[in-house]
Amino acid sequence: MTRYAEVNHSEWIAAPVEVVRNQFADLDHHIARNVHPRLRFEVVQRWPGGARFVQKVRLLGIRQRDVFERSIDADGSMHDRSVEGFNRGAMLDFSFAARHEGPRIGTQVDIRVRLPLLPVVGRLLRPLLEAQIRREVRAATLEDKHDIEVRGYSRGGSASIIPSGSAPEQARSSAHFDLVSHWRIRAPVERVWAALTDPTTWPRWWPYVRRVQTLRDGGKDGVGSVRRIDWSTRLPYRLAIDVESVESVLHRRLRGLSRGQLVGEGIWLLRSEGGVTDVTYVWRVRLTRPWMRWLAPLLAPVFRWNHDGVMRAGESGLRGHLESAASASGR
Numbered sequence: 001m002t003r004y005a006e007v008n009h010s011e012w013i014a015a016p017v018e019v020v021r022n023q024f025a026d027l028d029h030h031i032a033r034n035v036h037p038r039l040r041f042e043v044v045q046r047w048p049g050g051a052r053f054v055q056k057v058r059l060l061g062i063r064q065r066d067v068f069e070r071s072i073d074a075d076g077s078m079h080d081r082s083v084e085g086f087n088r089g090a091m092l093d094f095s096f097a098a099r100h101e102g103p104r105i106g107t108q109v110d111i112r113v114r115l116p117l118l119p120v121v122g123r124l125l126r127p128l129l130e131a132q133i134r135r136e137v138r139a140a141t142l143e144d145k146h147d148i149e150v151r152g153y154s155r156g157g158s159a160s161i162i163p164s165g166s167a168p169e170q171a172r173s174s175a176h177f178d179l180v181s182h183w184r185i186r187a188p189v190e191r192v193w194a195a196l197t198d199p200t201t202w203p204r205w206w207p208y209v210r211r212v213q214t215l216r217d218g219g220k221d222g223v224g225s226v227r228r229i230d231w232s233t234r235l236p237y238r239l240a241i242d243v244e245s246v247e248s249v250l251h252r253r254l255r256g257l258s259r260g261q262l263v264g265e266g267i268w269l270l271r272s273e274g275g276v277t278d279v280t281y282v283w284r285v286r287l288t289r290p291w292m293r294w295l296a297p298l299l300a301p302v303f304r305w306n307h308d309g310v311m312r313a314g315e316s317g318l319r320g321h322l323e324s325a326a327s328a329s330g331r
Helices: 017-025 027-033 121-152 170-175 189-196 199-205 290-329
Strands: 004-013 040-047 050-059 062-072 078-085 091-098 107-116 176-185 209-216 226-231 239-249 253-260 262-273 276-287
Touching: 004 121, 017 078, 017 091, 017 107, 017 121, 027 040, 027 176, 027 262, 027 276, 040 176, 050 121, 107 121, 176 290, 189 262, 189 276, 189 290, 199 209, 199 226, 199 290, 239 262, 276 290
Parallel strands: none
Antiparallel strands: 004 107, 040 050, 050 062, 062 078, 078 091, 091 107, 176 276, 209 226, 226 239, 239 253, 253 262, 262 276
16 A cells, blocks of 8 residues: 655635636746746646656755646646656645735635655655655745745636636647756856847857847847748758747746747746856747647657757856856856
8 A cells, every 4th residue: 555745735826716716727937937946847638637757856855857747627626646757646626715814805725745755765754755745845836835835826817727628739739849948157147148149140059049030120139020030950851930929028937929830939038046047948839830730749868868958058158158258258
């Protein structure tokens, strides 16, 4: 019989229940806003009322990777179950109930975590494991609380919560990818921003960018511009993508829409940490080439491997580019 480490946690959040419920379920928001800095998420598949996603975390000094399947009940209760990975069989249950504190509107969030224990050794380590889980769950819940109450979560009607009861959408899952990359650049955010907002310079430092052509100029912040970017890849094919800049928040956020051989949305998120800039890139892409769509279910790991390599080369190239520029200017 499988034994579990079990932890329960409750938190009150000063926001209506529909806002809290949707924020907890909104994986895209958690990825884009980096709500939990110690956690890494990647959406693999979606369907009405649920999703499959990868979660990476370090617990008790051990790097852990799990594939979770999420289901959402009609009342908004949420259930995550690990179907593959380090904690296979782990379960996280979330329930949400309106609860006022005096005149303040709020939501009571109840969380239950169950992690399977290893035979023999697991029972001995159970108190230590439960204490660590309790700390991690409390910290993560407070990060959600801060995101909702302080930073502000406005997508109360988010499409992340969809009425449950349907099977996965095969067409979407086979040709749609959500890819997330993280860079750490030892340079001020202003200089990283300047490099990212000028794609015409990318071929100088990003090995896989062959050519960038400006099709339309934008405003002073670049919004409205359209550029054609010719990419090589780690695989034997090249891609040409037209990217339109649709959002620019100085030194914080860039968003562009792509069309052509890949259709999707790219979001750059920047955060300054002293002399280091933390960069998150979220790439939500839909394959348009017929051969890619046909082979996507089989070649999804290869596509992700290719994307990861291209992005790692970009990080390394940008780091070297900025270091050389700093040395040349004597900074």
